[in-house]
Structures are given as C-alpha cells and as structure tokens.
Amino acid sequence: MASANPSLHLANDSIPAPAGVRVKAIKPAVGSYISGYRFDGNTVSDDFRASMRELLHTRGLVVFEPGTVTAENFTRFAGFLGEFFNYAGPHTPRAPENPDATMISASKDAHLRNHVWHADGGFRADAPAFTALFGKQIPDSGGDTMFANAAHVYDMLDPLFAQYLETLKVVQSPDATGHITDRYLDPEEAAQARLRMPPFEMPLIRVHPVSGRKWVAINESYVCYIKGVGRIHSQNILGILFDMIKSPEATCRVEWEQGALAVWDNRVVQHRAIKDYTSNATRILYRCTMTA
Template identity: 40%
Template structure:
C-alpha cells in the first residue's frame, strides 16, 4: 500500500448503553407524616415506616385508621414500636386494616392469646419455607391482602425479616422485557418446595385432602395492585414452578432472572425484631423471607392475616 493511499474513515463507535438500570427512588421517597399524635418515620428510602405514638386509645379514631391504612398502601409495611400495645391487643390493631383471620398448619397452631391468630414458634416449626422468598398464599387465586406479626419472644441477635418492594423490582426491568412478561402466566403450587408434605406428611389421608383443596393454579407473572394500580413481579421462589408456554430451560431462565431482581439490594429493607414490636405489610406489594441465623435462640411470633 502506497503512502498516498487514503483509507476510509472508521465509523465512530456508538456510545455504550448503560449496562444496568438504576432505580429511580423518587416515586417511593416519603418524609415523616403525622395525624394527631401518631407519627410515621420512614424505615428506609424504598420501603416501610415506623409508627410512633400509637396506643390502643387510637383504635376508635377514624382519622388515625384512615391515615394508617393509606400509609400502609404507599409504604408497603408499618412497624409499631415496642410498647405500642401488647399481644392481647394485637388482633384489635390488625382490625384497623380489615378482618383478621387464622391461617395456620399443625406446626403453626392457633394462638392461646387469641384464636384469630396463630403462633410461629421456633421450638416447633423447623421448616425452611420461611427462609425462601415468597408472597403469602400466592398459590391461591386471591392471596391475603395483609399479613401482621407480633414479636412476643425474639432472639438477642439474628432472626430478621427481609422485605423486597416487588413494584420497585418491576421498575428495574427493561420496558420491552416488562411488556413481554406481562403477556405471560406462571404455575404456582402450594407444594412446590414440599410445604404440604412437611405440614401434613404425618397423615397421608389429610395430605391428599390438602393437595386436592390446593391444586396448582395459573397466575400472571406481572400482577397489578388492585388499589394502587402499581405493577409488581408476582412470581416467587417458594411457589412458582414454571412459566406457561415456554420450554423448561427457557422457563427456568426467566424465573431465575425475576428471582434475581427481587434480590436486588436497592429494593430491599431488613427489619430487625425487638421484643414487643409488631409489623403489618401489604402482601400485594412486597415479597419477604426470614433469616435463619439465630441458632437455638427462641423466636415466638403471633401472626394474623387479612384476606
């Protein structure tokens, strides 16, 4: 090639796309808010609030009731500080958000404090299901709206509960991917991780009955919150088994992608239990899991759900 040969200009390189979507927290940020002497303090930028100043005297206060309900929808979960009320009043507080119901298994029996709630006692319940990301009752056509827990006995350290904002997780998805996911459905099964077998395996007839009462169902991969209109990732590790219409390999790949998004630290909040604290979360907005790091320490919670 002669020195006078003129080479064509190289095409300019296209700018690199951002390799990862960054969560816009602006839609989720909320400052302190107050009605009367009941005050809410943000628990984290993305999820939750701590309720201060609440007492059982507020149970009949319509303004406080509406305030707490609206805040629960917008913030995902509410934490009541220790001393706000005791276990005997827990069900009455849950009634601020709807009609509490017992929902348990032989390993989570009705509470001796109030039959409308069940106990989750580490001395008797050893299942690993608590430690897998899930949405309560996602295997039902209409999962519970709210779940509430009261900490009667909590470990000195460990035993936290982690929450993930499943609507903020949806916001992390590429819009084209999200649009495709909205066309898909998934199969969710109560016994996907052996939960029914663990709870009722001691009685084959009862196990068969429970399986017949809770067959696998088909649900949207992306679900819309019925009150706020927010879209959320609805598949979860505990109950989702496959994506309908995809090959097994493709199905598992899509599920793993969505499970990974739920585990993004940006959309998570870790709640540390204190004795006498209580919390309630919007089961239609968040996914959650426990952390089994408290060894032989005793952990006793009371649970009530609102269907």
C-alpha cells in the same frame, strides 16, 4: 410522647398524622417506621385508619415501635384493615393469649419454611391482602425479617422486558418447593391437602387493585414455572426476577424488637425470615392475616 408536628403527614397530604406520631422511612423501596402512637385497645380514628391504609399501599410495610400494641390486642388494631383471614391448619398453633393470632416458632415447627421468600398464603389465588406480625420473643441476636417490594421491582425492569413479561402466566402451587410433601407425611393427608390446594395460574405481572401499581407477582416458595415456555427459558427468567426481588435496592431488613408490630401489604410485599440465630435461641412471632 413528642409534641404535635403539624407539618407531618403519614402518606397523604390531606391527612395529617395524629399528634405526637412520628414517621420515618426504613429504606427508599419499602417500609416506614412509626413511633409515638399508642393503641388504646378499642378505637382507631377514621382519619388514622385511612392514612394507615394509604401508607401501607404507598410504602408496603409499616413497623410500629414496641409499646404501640400488646400480644392480646394487636389483632384488634390490625383488624381495622379487613376481615381476619384464617387459613391456619393443624400445623399452625394458636397464640396462647390471643385466639385471633397464630404462633410462628421454629422450635415448635421443624418444617417451618419461613426462611424462603414468600407471600403469606401465597399458595392460594385469594391470598390475604395484609399480614400483621407481633414480636413476642426475639433472639438476643439474629432472626431478622427481610421484606421486598415487588412493585419497586417492576419499576426497575427494562420497559421492553416488562412488556414481554406482561404476556406471561405462571403456575403456582403450595408444593412448588415441597411444602405439602415435607409437611404431610401421611399419604392420605398429603392427597387431601393437594385436593384442597390445587395448582393455579396467575399473570406474572399483576396490577394492585387499590394503588394501580404493577408488580412482579412471583415468589420462590410457590411459583412452579412460567406457562408455555421451555424449562430453561422459564427457569432463567424466574432466576433474573428472583435476584431482582432480593436485591438490596428492592428490600429492607427489619431487626425485631420484642413488642414491635410489623404490618404489610401482603400482595406486593414478600418476606423471609433470616435463620441465623443459634439452635437454643427462641424466636416467637404472633401473626394474623386480613382480607382487603
């Protein structure tokens, strides 16, 4: 472990980083990489907890180097952010060595739609505040994850356009791009899923409850249309915003390492997997989600 650097801070000048911990920005819009920290499996100091929350609200995404946590204890580490928020259904298996984690594996789930931009649980009005993803088994090449900071996207908007967008609401649904239709092949199961997860309305621009930053609260997976405007109007405005969200200026790309951990603010940061790995490659990530 490197020696302490007294001038290093995680996010807030009042809270110095623990000795030996190094923090590096991944890209200007989103992401910090932390090395030199080892979770002991039990405790996270109050200072570290506070500065991690601050960093997540400032930088949106924090990636920890391999060796920081294990497949068995990463949920305990991430659990300092809030209560576990388990919305796992019959299509989301548990991780074998960690009952608090679900397993994301393209080879186990033919209907996995993680390559479309989304917020985890974004088909619910009360989507989780944080997600943690642990790199269990990573392809030799490919399978990166892209992250986009929708608060940065708001800051890039022309102010008059932003003012107009703030008057709009969007309708969101888990079936906006066919998640229910493609997954629940039994008509009765599909009907039950639609009853459990009905469409809901949200302001297109939302305000982060902790940071106070505004963000463009839409994603390609779960937004159906802008309420009260014509289809072409809605489609084109959403298209402009989706293009801004996935622009290089608003995003970063995380190349997974086995044993790395990514934690992000699931409200303003959305993500997608890149499905460029070969069909015989195995890509397994373990996930847990937390409320605020």
